[in-house]
Amino acid sequence: MKLKPIILAYSEGGLEMAYFPNIGTIPYEGPESSNPFAFKFYNPEEKVGDKTMEEHLRFSVAYWHTFTGDGSDPFGVGNMIRPWDKYSGMDLAKARVEAAFELFEKLNVPFFCFHDVDIAPEGETLSETYKNLDEIVDMIEQYMKTSKTKLLWNTANLFSHPRFVHGAATSCNADVFAYAAAKVKKGLEIAKRLGAENYVFWGGREGYETLLNTDMKLELDNLARFFHMAVDYAKEIGFDGQFLIEPKPKEPTKHQYDFDVATALAFLQTYGLKDHFKFNIEANHATLAGHTFEHELRVARIHGMLGSVDANQGDMLLGWDTDEFPTDLYTTTLAMYEILQNGGLGRGGLNFDAKVRRGSFEPEDLFYAHIAGMDSFAIGLKVAHRLLEDRVFEQFIEERYKSYTEGIGREIVEGTADFHKLEQYALQLGEIRNTSGRLERLKTLLNQYLLEVSVPSGSRL
Numbered sequence: 001m002k003l004k005p006i007i008l009a010y011s012e013g014g015l016e017m018a019y020f021p022n023i024g025t026i027p028y029e030g031p032e033s034s035n036p037f038a039f040k041f042y043n044p045e046e047k048v049g050d051k052t053m054e055e056h057l058r059f060s061v062a063y064w065h066t067f068t069g070d071g072s073d074p075f076g077v078g079n080m081i082r083p084w085d086k087y088s089g090m091d092l093a094k095a096r097v098e099a100a101f102e103l104f105e106k107l108n109v110p111f112f113c114f115h116d117v118d119i120a121p122e123g124e125t126l127s128e129t130y131k132n133l134d135e136i137v138d139m140i141e142q143y144m145k146t147s148k149t150k151l152l153w154n155t156a157n158l159f160s161h162p163r164f165v166h167g168a169a170t171s172c173n174a175d176v177f178a179y180a181a182a183k184v185k186k187g188l189e190i191a192k193r194l195g196a197e198n199y200v201f202w203g204g205r206e207g208y209e210t211l212l213n214t215d216m217k218l219e220l221d222n223l224a225r226f227f228h229m230a231v232d233y234a235k236e237i238g239f240d241g242q243f244l245i246e247p248k249p250k251e252p253t254k255h256q257y258d259f260d261v262a263t264a265l266a267f268l269q270t271y272g273l274k275d276h277f278k279f280n281i282e283a284n285h286a287t288l289a290g291h292t293f294e295h296e297l298r299v300a301r302i303h304g305m306l307g308s309v310d311a312n313q314g315d316m317l318l319g320w321d322t323d324e325f326p327t328d329l330y331t332t333t334l335a336m337y338e339i340l341q342n343g344g345l346g347r348g349g350l351n352f353d354a355k356v357r358r359g360s361f362e363p364e365d366l367f368y369a370h371i372a373g374m375d376s377f378a379i380g381l382k383v384a385h386r387l388l389e390d391r392v393f394e395q396f397i398e399e400r401y402k403s404y405t406e407g408i409g410r411e412i413v414e415g416t417a418d419f420h421k422l423e424q425y426a427l428q429l430g431e432i433r434n435t436s437g438r439l440e441r442l443k444t445l446l447n448q449y450l451l452e453v454s455v456p457s458g459s460r461l
Contacts, residue, residue, distance in 0.1 A: 018083075018098070018102070019083045019084060019095075019098065019099040019102050019103075019363070020083075020099075020102060020103065020106065020363055020364075020367070022364070023037055023106060023364065023367055024037070024106065025105070025106050025108065026038060026039060026106055026107055026108065026367065026371060027039070028042065028043040028044070030043075031454075031455075036368065036371075037367060037371070038371075039371060039374060039375055039378070040375050041375040041376075041378040041379050041382070041454070042057075042371075042374040042375050042377075042378035043378070044108060048381055048382060048385050049385055049389075051344070053378055053381060054110060055344075056336075056339075056340075056344065056381055057349075057350050057374075057377055057378070057381060058110060058111060058152070058345060058348070058349030058350060059107075059109045059110060059111065059349065059350050059351075059352070059374055059377075060109065060110070060111035060112055060113050060152040060349045060350065060351035060352065061100070061103065061104060061107070061109055061111075061112045061113070061351075061352060061370065062112075062113055062114075062310075062351055062352055062353045062354065063096075063100065063112060063113060063114035063115070063118045063119065064114065064115055064118045065323065065352075065353065065354060065355035065356075066100070066103070066352075066355075066366055067082075067084075067096045067099060067100055067118070068096070068118050069355050069356075070082075070085075071358045071361055073358060076358070079358060079361050080356075080361045081361055081362055081363060082099075082363065083099070083363060084096055084098075084099050089121060090120070090121065090132060090135065090136075092121075093119060093120050093121060093132070093136050094136070094139060096119070097119070097136060097139050097140055097143065100112065101143045101147055101149065103366065103367075104147060104149040105147065105149070106367070107367070107370055107371075107374075108148075109149055109370075110148060110149060110150060110349075111149060111150055111151065111152035111197075111349050111351070112149055112150075112151065112152065113151070113152050113153050113154065113155075113200075113351050113353075114151075114154050114155075115154070115155050115156065115157040116129075116133060116154070116155075116156050116157055116183065116186070116187055116190070117157040117160065118157075119133070119136045119137070119140065120132040120133045120135070120136040120137075122161065126179065126182060126183075130186060133186065133190065137190055137193065137194065140194065141193065141194060144194065144195075150195060150197070151191070151194045151195060151196040151197070152196070152197050152198060152308070152348075152349045152351060153191075153196055153197060153198035153199055153200045153241070153244065153280075153308070153351075154187055154190055154191050154194070154196055154199065154200070155187060155199065155200040155201065155202065156180070156183040156184050156186070156187040157183075157204075158180050158183060158184075158203075158204060158205070159202075159204025159205045159252065160204075163176055163179060164176065164180070164204075164205050165205070166205070167203075167205045167206050167207070167219070167253075168180035168203075168204075168205065168206065168226075169181075169203075169206060169222055169223045169225075169226035169227075170203070170205075170206045170207070170219035170220075170222060170223050170257065172215075177222065177226070180226070181226065181229060184226075184230055185233055187199065188230065188233055188234055188237065188239055189237065191239055191241055192237055192238065192239040192241075196239075196241050197241055197242065197347040197348070197349070198241050198242040198243070198244050198280075198307065198308060198347055198348060199230075199234070199239070199241050199242075199243055199244070200244045200245075200246055200280050200308075201227070201230075201243070201244065201245050201246065202245075202246040202248070202258075202280075203223070203245075203248075203256055203257060203258050204252065205252060205253055206219075206223060206253075206256060206257050206258065207250075207253035207254065207255050207256035207257050208253060208254065208255055209253060209254045210254070219257070220257060220267070220271075223257060223267075224267070224270075224271035224273065227243075227271070227273055227276075227277070228271075228273070230243070231243070231273070231276045241347070242278060242307055242308075242346075242347045242348070243276055243277045243278070244277065244278055244279060244280035244307045244308055244348070245258055245264050245268070245277050245278075245279055245280065246258070246279070246280040246281070246282060246285070246310065247259060247260050247261055247263070247264045247279065247281070247282075247285060247289070247296070248282070248285040248288065248289075248321075249285070249288050249289040249290075250288060251288065251320060251321055259289060260286070260289040260291060260296060260299075261279055261281065261296050261299040261300045261305070262299055264279065265279075265299075265300075265303060265305060274305075277305075277307075278300070278305045278306065278307030278308075278348075279296075279300045279305050279306060279307050279308075280307055280308045280309070280310060280348070281293075281296045281297055281300060281306070281308075281309055281310070282309070282310035282312065282353060283309075283310070283311065283312050283313050283314070283326065283331065283335070284312050284313060284314035284321050284322060284323055284324075285310075285321070287313075287314045287316065288314065288320075288321060292331075292334075293313075293331055293334070293335055294331070294334040294335060294337070294338055297309075297335060297338035297339065297342075298338055301338055301341065301342045306338070306339070306342045306345070306348075307345070307346070307347070307348045308345055308347075308348025308349055308351065309335070309339070309345065309348065309349070309350050309351065310351050310352075310353035311326050311335075311350045311351060311352050311353070311354065311373060311377065312324055312325065312326055312352065312353050312354035313325075313326045313327070313328055313331060313354075323353060323354050323355050324354060324355075324357070325352065325354040325355075325356070325369045325370070325372055325373045326352075326354065326373050326376050326377065327372050327373070327376050328376070329376060329379055329380060329383075329450055329454065330446070330450075331380075332376045332377045332379065332380030332381075333379070333380040333383045333384050333387075333446070333450065334380075334384075335377075335380060336377065336380040336381045336383075336384035336385075337384040337387060337388065339384075340381075340384050340385060340388055341388070350377060352369075352370060352373050354369065354373065356368075356369045379450075379453060379454045382453045383449050383450050383453045383454070386449055386452075386453060387446075387449055392442075392445055392449070393442065396438065396442065400435070400437070408421075408422070408425050
């Protein structure tokens with residue numbers, strides 16, 4: 001079936017498009033609104049501190065979950081109703097581009113992200129894959145000329161095809177290493193052409209199932225060689241986007257080499273790559289590693305390595321990567337608390353690497369989901385800004401660690417104390433008295449700020 005060009009019509013109400021004809025541009029109507037197709041808290045033009053919400057949050061739509069996800073899982077076939085699925089092959093790829101930019105415009109998002117296989121089908125050969133990619137990238141480039149939506153990042157899918165069964169850069173097969181390198185080379189060229197702010201590396205199968213058949217040292221060395229090659233090629237073609245590594249502890253492999261921020265940071269430091277990379281931190285990956293989202297953000301932040309965020313959430317009752325849209329206000333608040341202390345995300349953004357639930361299969365659900373996520377982070381932004389403005393936690397933390405600003409504590413911090421001096425000091429001590437951590441009080445304050453920001457004054461009891 002050949003794809004017919006979409007005819008766009010203009011009406012008094014604005015642009016009418018083909019894929020979501022019953023949904024207009026999503027407006028901001030405020031917390032009192034009952035319109036399901038309106039933002040209640042996300043107002044892109046509202047100033048929070050010295051930036052607008054849009055500038056702070058830098059929202060991005062994930063191409064894969066939104067336009068290629070079909071709702072299939074290990075127990076059921078795809079069930080999503082998508083108006084573009086009547087097409088196939090390259091016609092389907094082109095229809096998805098049209099649908100994507102319609103959704104971007106109606107949500108008024110500044111960014112999107114994709115893997116290479118999301119936008120164009122793989123061919124029988126690498127050359128055919130390149131040809132498919134070039135055709136779709138041409139189309140995307142044309143749409144971007146008249147759209148505000150830019151490319152936050154792209155990446156190469158080095159995990160889905162059977163050739164990557166043993167990994168990509170860490171594969172035991174040098175042919176696979178070479179094929180993966182070619183895909184990333186093409187991805188970097190696409191990134192430069194489309195003006196990507198970043199380029200992401202997620203090691204989907206860079207790990208192992210068992211050490212019984214694994215040369216870990218060689219695999220880690222090869223992964224480092226791969227990254228150095230990418231850095232060199234980016235310099236060669238003049239691509240100045242930020243390189244990001246996305247940690248995840250497991251799934252699909254039993255153990256992945258980029259387990260968490262701390263593990264991946266150690267890898268970068270060991271192989272002389274720290275100055276070339278930052279981290280793209282995903283909330284659900286953090287919980288799979290046994291951490292909170294804010295923990296991973298904090299570790300990255302204090303080491304100057306916080307680059308971008310995949311905004312989603314998991315279900316603590318389930319042991320896999322559920323990629324739910326973020327609606328937990330505690331999490332969005334504490335995430336924005338870290339991001340604001342980082343001075344923002346720079347060239348990064350908040351990418352909704354999230355998928356609607358299998359039971360939410362109608363096209364409208366894509367809008368409900370993104371509205372929910374955008375509103376949730378807008379609340380988180382405003383609460384976090386208030387908390388920092390009032391120095392709610394900072395004041396308490398400063399008082400808690402006051403002993404390191406004077407006396408022996410100051411000597412410890414300044415490096416003038418040693419074990420001899422500390423022993424002499426300790427021998428003279430009487431009873432050591434600690435102060436309360438006031439956890440429950442701090443949680444109460446967080447609740448108070450959340451309610452003050454998120455509940456309209458006219459609705460409060």
